[in-house]
Amino acid sequence: MDGQVKIFDTHSSLALLRTYTGHSKAVRDINFSPDGTSFLSSSYDTYTKLWDVETGQCRQQFSAKGRVPNVAKFYPEDPNIFLVGQGDKKIVQWDIRANEIVQEYDQHLGAINSLTFFDSNRRFISTSDDKSMRVWEFGIPVVIKIIADPSMHSVPAVALHPSQKWFVGQSMDNRIVVYSAGERIKPHKRKEFSGHLTAGFACQPSFSPDGKFLTSGDSEGQVWCWDWQTTRVMTKWKAHEKVTIATAWHPRESSRVATCSWDGTIKYWD
Secondary structure, X not given: OOOEEEEEOXXXXXXXXXXXXXXXXXXXXXXXXXXXXXXXXXXXXXXXXEEEOOOOXXXXXXXXXXOOXXXXXXXXXXXXXXXXXXXXXXXXXXXXXXXXEEXXXXXXXXXXXXXXXXXXXXXXXXXXXOOXXXXXXXXXXXXXXXXXXXXXXXXXXXXXOOOOOEEEEEXXXXXXXXXXXXOOOOEEEEEEEEOOOOOOOOOEOEEOOOOOEEEEEOOOOEEEEEEOOOOOEEEEEEOOOOOEEXXXXXXXXXXXXXXXXXXXXXXXXX
16 A cells, blocks of 8 residues: 555565565556566556566556556566556556557456456456456457356456366355356356355455365455365465455465455465
């Protein structure tokens, strides 16, 4: 909320390694480049900034006519290209080398909440306040599939299964819903994860590296862990005093999970 980005050591000391200062308002989203040498930060100050991880310097900044960038994602196949989902219902594609927008994806009817690449990065899914999910072929601004029906709720946070065969969405009716991520994208109606309370909060779910477990925070500061195959709750624990807004598994040490909360803390669990 103070406009800063901080990086911590998760290997041994858990110490603060560096603080990146440059935004004038709260940071909404960060995303690392595929090689890990840089990252994007998106802020309510209407800027998306590109940072050098090692030096802490801001390399470039991007702003689309004062529109708030809700989420930014590097294109995994090219570190010079990234997408920004904006509060004005548009998704814009930036070319870092030219420092300009080279494509617009303009089909949603509400603010963009999430962007997720899949299918070997040929396609991506966008979710929005308009309670729909839309599938795009990267580089082509025409929707190839719309997932929407009157019973759907907004899905502000999405996670892709490590197998890339499925993705899950945090639905605002206190469920995590499941969709296939193959050529035919469709809901898995027999599979959903529930028990937690998340209505009104964009709690980011996360998969364990082996895909066997799914975790999510909730509005009561708890962390829930489900078995992916059976959808049964494996464990839950009180992690924070306020809403647990995100969980993230360590990509290599599969027993460790990081959580963050509106209480201002980040915790690392084993």
